[in-house]
Amino acid sequence: MTLKRFLQPTIAMLFCITAAHAADTLETHLSLLPERLGPIESVMWSEHGAMRKMFDFPLTPEGREKEMGLRRTLLTAHQIGGFATLASMIATVAVGQMVYNGNESLGDVKSTLGWTTVTMYFTTASLALFTPPPMIRRGEWNTVSTHKLLGGIHFTGMILTPLLATMIEDQKGGGSHTIKTVHMISGYTTTVAFAAAMMVVTF
């Protein structure tokens, strides 16, 4: 009876301690880098990436915290650059349509707007491409995946459209009507893909 009276509270207390301990021993799975890194991220930000070797970016919790600050700054600039680039792109398409319709006097304005758009576009893109990797990446399809998919379309467009513009400028007589039409379609497609890529992140 004495033993039972002693054992009952002992077992109850041990149970309480074990239960409390269970809540304390929670493991966090947060790694310094996400499991999946893109090709540019691997070259720049992996454990032995270029940024770790060439600059002061140690792969430590404190270092990654600073990288997250840099990531936020670059991505905010990427968003602002995106709006500015879209405005420039729409202006280029509008003026380009006028030139295509026969208003040749706007040719220089269109050319200036076009190269401004190209410069802004690649500056904005590089802000996202060279940003440090996120803290986690699960690999599910999400709005950023769609943003990147559309990015593939407008990136191709931003290579093709200026290339066609150069061809038109280089050809005698201002290029063939077919090249001008392809250039116009490419410009519109790029603008629509770019605007959609911006919109999709808000969903």
Add this chain to the structure above:
Amino acid sequence: MENFRLAHALLISTFAAFPTAVSAKSYTALKGESRISYHIHHPLHEVEGVSQDFNCTVELGNDTTRPQVHVKASIDSFNSGNSNRDSHTLEILDAFKYPSVEFSADSAIRVEKGYRLFGQLTFHGVKRSVDFMVTPEYSKDRVHIKGNFMVKLSDFKLKRPTLLMIPTADDLKIDIDVAAEGP
């Protein structure tokens, strides 16, 4: 020998101080069947993040006004369905420095449909008192506890996350839905 006597005396006095422990019931949350979720409003959309991987224990003695509740969830276990957004959340929460969110309650009052639980929420390294309603439903050897409460991000020294430079609301709603199994 003197040390042994001292330890024994301390042990006996400890047990004497907890007379209800003999009938204490301990419940542990069932992972996969329990969930904690947060809800936050952004002008462009509502966000819900869910964790189903957290530890929760509830100790119930004879005195139901003194339950021992302990919940601990790893910050990175919350999934909003968009890991890019979750990564942004981890940045805001300084997840490397404060990897978990914790709630401990040690008192409750019986109200009409359940209990009002009083405890401490530790989030982003800041501890604050919170109280909220929970409604337990008992079955054979299980208890199903549901409840929710609101906190303000600013109370926990948190910056509001932004999307397209537009910040979220300051209010964060926490929903608790715990299925716990007894001994």
